[in-house]
Amino acid sequence: MIKIVVAGFKGKMGATATKMVLDHEKFELVGVLDPFEEKLNLNELAEYPTVDVPIFKTKEEVLSVQPDVWIDFTIPKVAYENTNFAIENKISPVVGTTGLTEAQLAELTDRSKTLNVGGLIAPNFAVGAVLMMQFAQKAAEYFPDVEIIELHHDNKLDAPSGTAIKTAEMMSEVRVKKIQGHPEEKELITGARGADFEGMRIHSVRLPGMIAHQQVQFGGVGEGLTIRHDSYDRSSFMTGVALGCEKVVHLDKLVYGLENLL
Amino acid sequence: MIKIVVAGFKGKMGATATKMVLDHEKFELVGVLDPFEEKLNLNELAEYPTVDVPIFKTKEEVLSVQPDVWIDFTIPKVAYENTNFAIENKISPVVGTTGLTEAQLAELTDRSKTLNVGGLIAPNFAVGAVLMMQFAQKAAEYFPDVEIIELHHDNKLDAPSGTAIKTAEMMSEVRVKKIQGHPEEKELITGARGADFEGMRIHSVRLPGMIAHQQVQFGGVGEGLTIRHDSYDRSSFMTGVALGCEKVVHLDKLVYGLENLL
Amino acid sequence: MIKIVVAGFKGKMGATATKMVLDHEKFELVGVLDPFEEKLNLNELAEYPTVDVPIFKTKEEVLSVQPDVWIDFTIPKVAYENTNFAIENKISPVVGTTGLTEAQLAELTDRSKTLNVGGLIAPNFAVGAVLMMQFAQKAAEYFPDVEIIELHHDNKLDAPSGTAIKTAEMMSEVRVKKIQGHPEEKELITGARGADFEGMRIHSVRLPGMIAHQQVQFGGVGEGLTIRHDSYDRSSFMTGVALGCEKVVHLDKLVYGLENLL
Amino acid sequence: MIKIVVAGFKGKMGATATKMVLDHEKFELVGVLDPFEEKLNLNELAEYPTVDVPIFKTKEEVLSVQPDVWIDFTIPKVAYENTNFAIENKISPVVGTTGLTEAQLAELTDRSKTLNVGGLIAPNFAVGAVLMMQFAQKAAEYFPDVEIIELHHDNKLDAPSGTAIKTAEMMSEVRVKKIQGHPEEKELITGARGADFEGMRIHSVRLPGMIAHQQVQFGGVGEGLTIRHDSYDRSSFMTGVALGCEKVVHLDKLVYGLENLL
Structure with a gap:
């Protein structure tokens, strides 16, 4: 089982990713992240009444559940910081947030090579x-x-x-x-x-x-x-996110573009 | 069985029509017409070694076999004369030759009504x-x-x-x-x-x-x-020619356009 | 403008029909019907904050707004009574509720003929x-x-x-x-x-x-x-419902099946 | 320009291949082979009135025109001998004849490696x-x-x-x-x-x-x-034959199956 955390779990893409992780037989959802959600556990929310998974407010808290993969559907600024944090803590990022600069991508890729951490940033997960x-x-x-x-x-x-x-x-x-x-x-x-x-x-x-x-x-x-x-549907992206989660744990650096995993 | 004669049986369309008539279970080929063919019977030609059907040189000869339907794939001038001749002799024309004038079409239609003869002229048989x-x-x-x-x-x-x-x-x-x-x-x-x-x-x-x-x-x-x-293929027109042959014998005038029979 | 009332406006189909009527340039929504809705006007509901249209509890109340067409997406028992009521009051029914019996259909059709009221009952509006x-x-x-x-x-x-x-x-x-x-x-x-x-x-x-x-x-x-x-989508039925509303006002009896209007 | 000879140039596939070589801007037809054709030059045949290309009766004669590629659409027994002969004389075979045995394929492949000659045998050229x-x-x-x-x-x-x-x-x-x-x-x-x-x-x-x-x-x-x-048409195979001719001259052994060149 691959242990996964989802950052930005309340947005459209993040919510779809959360459900995908919950439904996938090889994945275990170990936490979700949103600094503005007051509840502490998914089971306190109407959409997930039976899902006992902690909601974190800060990225540092996430370390407590030792995830293998960090799915990120946040905003560019946050995504950069999150991805950097994940790499430094040997968590493989799978990032769908668009808008990172070339410089940021280059820097993150360098760091991932140094630390031998696999990851994926993709503007398109279909x-x-x-x-x-x-x-x-x-x-x-x-x-x-x-x-x-x-x-x-x-x-x-x-x-x-x-x-x-x-x-x-x-x-x-x-x-x-x-x-x-x-x-x-x-x-x-x-x-x-x-x-x-x-x-x-x-x-x-x-x-x-x-x-x-x-x-x-x-x-x-x-x-x-x-x-x-x-x-037909936004949910089509999830096949790619799932594929990314399965593959990044075997990579030794960050790659850009889903096509490099196919 | 509908008795059919084919005028212009040596052209591409005429030859395809001749074969269609020979293969069709409701049709009987009773003659073909071409003023320039010297042979007297289809069985003298390499393409039809076993088909015993007379080859006529003039339209008057055609009357001897009393056809119900006259298929015409000739040239405009000949087609006009043939169609006129067929109508006057109570043979239903099915004409694929293009290029008749509006005046010719009107005149032929009038004559067909007067004589109560069904017929079809169509630029497109598909x-x-x-x-x-x-x-x-x-x-x-x-x-x-x-x-x-x-x-x-x-x-x-x-x-x-x-x-x-x-x-x-x-x-x-x-x-x-x-x-x-x-x-x-x-x-x-x-x-x-x-x-x-x-x-x-x-x-x-x-x-x-x-x-x-x-x-x-x-x-x-x-x-x-x-x-x-x-x-896919020129032969697609033959479904329409066959349909025309079946329908014209029940009409009481000449119609223009296959769409009027569908 | 065709004045329309929608019965069963809170179900999936009824809600879609209500929106279609509101959006259609030839239609005017003059009322909706649901015996269990406590609010009195659509503008009291979250989905329709700016739509000033009365919500009726009983079919008798509907007469006050003199609709031309009665769209019905309720349940079979109610649909039968509603359709009968509409016909007797010279309102043309457009009924998508399935499950009416043959006897009911025959009876409703007879009544519509007697009273010269157009209408449509259709199991499929696509x-x-x-x-x-x-x-x-x-x-x-x-x-x-x-x-x-x-x-x-x-x-x-x-x-x-x-x-x-x-x-x-x-x-x-x-x-x-x-x-x-x-x-x-x-x-x-x-x-x-x-x-x-x-x-x-x-x-x-x-x-x-x-x-x-x-x-x-x-x-x-x-x-x-x-x-x-x-x-692609349930909403595809609405083209047929709209077509029905436009056509029934010109009919002089109830017809069964959308195909009879095409 | 790649110099090409076609063996079996009178069969359906061979004739189509001959025309493809004649039409292709990178290919030069330097000879054709058929032991049963009596004429000595393509320009003596009705299909190729203006094509001045020698017709050979034996495979040994072919060497005189020093082809780079040997296209073969003959019968299995002949195809084996021809392919063997081509390889030994450093001509790259492109063979569409089906029916060679596994042993024959293995033997031909070994020989091609030893002699460093590229070639292609393919059951399907589409x-x-x-x-x-x-x-x-x-x-x-x-x-x-x-x-x-x-x-x-x-x-x-x-x-x-x-x-x-x-x-x-x-x-x-x-x-x-x-x-x-x-x-x-x-x-x-x-x-x-x-x-x-x-x-x-x-x-x-x-x-x-x-x-x-x-x-x-x-x-x-x-x-x-x-x-x-x-x-749509048998001629579709010719794209693959042409591709084979272009590629084999750069190979250093015989390969089986067009898929290995794509």
């Missing part, structure tokens, strides 16, 4: 999305003809999505440069052929009902290869 | 494509939020495809006018949101390997409805 | 699902080769889903009977070819993450036609 | 299909919930397809064992839940019009990941 991007990059080596169709709810402001652009960038690193489509193709209505990213085309669909979906579609002579990710 | 467009139109009454994704091989010149534009036009007849997407949405790369057809968006994917595919995607609160047609 | 089934039935006339793939979350007990079976039944009414697949096909692993419903095959996929999806897939020579419905 | 299987295996490490839907034309005899079974086997090597679906799930019609392969379900769809398609569908909490391969 395992499926990360795999989609890795697979797309791999396929782009062999199939330079590729288009991305990304579909989101219709109150999204930006098109293409950040994930679509990141996927295109990753494919661009390995793909033979190529302008796709017929050299003399003609748009009868402007925009039909989508956004042009180094010859790859990106199409952004916006419809009510949709959540967050992306399809990377490759074409070769006589064949097609499609990789699709559907994200 | 039953699946016609159903897709009909379903899309119906759904657009209830779901004004709709985008079209059409996918073709990468040597297609025009984008969007003719079918996509026709589908959008049909939906536009019944759809409540609506600009889709967020009012403040922003294209980070031009074209991401596709072609704008009265607020509906059309996305044209072009990839090697693909043939001809179209997906009409509707979104409503908490749900999605998708209608997709895949055309 | 417009997209109803359209999918209608389209599938239509396509089955032309494409007897069809398989259904339905995908649900993995805590669903029954396979195939009720919707899949109903879709197959509807197709069966019009489809030429046909055993699909190769006559000598062989299952290397039992079950590979799915459930056999009069020769049509049904495949049930169960995976975490999925919600409720169904794909009806037709094959013809050289082509394919696919109709897919994705249900 | 790059897309191989990538699909590799990606599926990788994803199965993180998502043990997975079902396979494979779709083929309706004259296929076996279900599931060989590719589906191979994919399941590959996933089984890395996947945490798990019975999928609800423990108490119930098939209302036998077969609905598909073929059971160690808890993973496989569904085989058979429809006219389809060619060869496979979809591997993973589910996780709140998300889905789908990998799909569509094979």
Whole structure:
């Protein structure tokens, strides 16, 4: 059993992480941390009536339960201090808080190497999305003809999505440069052929009902290869958090990005 | 058994139609027509060694076998004369030749009514494509939020495809006018949101390997409805030709467009 | 503006309906009904702080606000009485409560005809699902080769889903009977070819993450036609409830089933 | 430019390979081999009127044009002798002929190591299909919930397809064992839940019009990941043959299976 503490357990992500740890057969929740919660035990809160786990106010108190892993979904300033504290006390951090600076990341990574402590900081914990991007990059080596169709709810402001652009960038690193489509193709209505990213085309669909979906579609002579990710729900991130908790205890330094654990 | 003659049996479409008639359990091939073929019987040709069916040189000869249906895949000028001749002789025409003028169509239709002869002239015999467009139109009454994704091989010149534009036009007849997407949405790369057809968006994917595919995607609160047609092969038209042959013998006039038989 | 009252406004469906009416530009919420709610106005409840709409305890009180439409998401016994009351008072009922008996339905329909009052009782308000089934039935006339793939979350007990079976039944009414697949096909692993419903095959996929999806897939020579419905969320029913409210005021009798309004 | 010779250039695969080499900008066709062809140059054949390339009758003659790569689509007995001959003469073989014995493969591999000659023998050259299987295996490490839907034309005899079974086997090597679906799930019609392969379900769809398609569908909490391969045409194998030709000249031994080059 991996002993885990969750910092920021009252936020949306922190609460979901807390439940994941409670439900996971390989994990034991040994404490949660929030300086502003007055209660002393989870069983005093309406959401966790039968869960006997201490609520800590300060990071120093956490040491009393000797956790192996420190999950952190707090705010950047706090996350930096917490991660530093965890490393110094040989607790492996799994940090989902975004917004740490490059300098902070570098410093934390150095310290983790010195102290031989594994850890993970990740801006995105969706395992499926990360795999989609890795697979797309791999396929782009062999199939330079590729288009991305990304579909989101219709109150999204930006098109293409950040994930679509990141996927295109990753494919661009390995793909033979190529302008796709017929050299003399003609748009009868402007925009039909989508956004042009180094010859790859990106199409952004916006419809009510949709959540967050992306399809990377490759074409070769006589064949097609499609990789699709559907994200239905915030809870999808938890597969990645759980994976992080299992892996960090075997690492000897802090890594940045879930893709480095897959 | 419906007795059928095929005019233009040596062209690509005519040959496919001839084979369809031979294979269909409700049809009997009673003759084929081509003024330039010297042989007198299909069994003299390499493709049909065991098929004992007369080859006619003139349309008048066809009358000797008393067909119920006249399938025509010739050229516009011939098709007009053939169709006229068929109607006058109470043979139901099923005409795939494109390029008849509006005046010719009107005249043929009038004659068919006078003589009480059923018939069909259709620019497109793909039953699946016609159903897709009909379903899309119906759904657009209830779901004004709709985008079209059409996918073709990468040597297609025009984008969007003719079918996509026709589908959008049909939906536009019944759809409540609506600009889709967020009012403040922003294209980070031009074209991401596709072609704008009265607020509906059309996305044209072009990839090697693909043939001809179209997906009409509707979104409503908490749900999605998708209608997709895949055309893999010219032979797909034959389902519509067969359907036409079965239906025209029960009609009392010439109709234009397969959709009127569905 | 159509004036609407919602009975059963505190249940899940009733609450969603109440919000839909408040948000809809053609509707005016003139009252809600719940015999057990002590407050007198929606603005006394935490969910509706700014909504000044009376809460009624008895159906008789409702008459004071002269609604055009009576939305009912209560329990069967109450629903029957409410619907009867609405009809007698020339208010058009839109009833989502399931469990009315055939005798009750017949009686209510008779009364509505006598009094010339439009209304709708529907076990399923998902417009997209109803359209999918209608389209599938239509396509089955032309494409007897069809398989259904339905995908649900993995805590669903029954396979195939009720919707899949109903879709197959509807197709069966019009489809030429046909055993699909190769006559000598062989299952290397039992079950590979799915459930056999009069020769049509049904495949049930169960995976975490999925919600409720169904794909009806037709094959013809050289082509394919696919109709897919994705249900992401209970709120999808509201499109149908809204549609019902708009249509019933133009009807002259009670109808059963949303499909009769599409 | 890589200089290439094609053995078995008159068979279906060999002819497709010959055309691929002629069209490829990095390849030069320096000869073809067929002991039964009487003509001496491709330009004497109707298919290649303008291609001036010698036709050889014996493998010894091939040495005169000093090829870098020897593509072989012959029959097993000949393929073994040809491959052996190519290796001994420091020509890199790319062999698609199936049916070599394990002993022959071992012997050829040993010889290639001794002589430091790269080469490839592959039963399957479809790059897309191989990538699909590799990606599926990788994803199965993180998502043990997975079902396979494979779709083929309706004259296929076996279900599931060989590719589906191979994919399941590959996933089984890395996947945490798990019975999928609800423990108490119930098939209302036998077969609905598909073929059971160690808890993973496989569904085989058979429809006219389809060619060869496979979809591997993973589910996780709140998300889905789908990998799909569509094979439209025999020509799809040529991407893999071309890839083989480019890679073997940099290898120092014979490898078996295209997956080892991806």
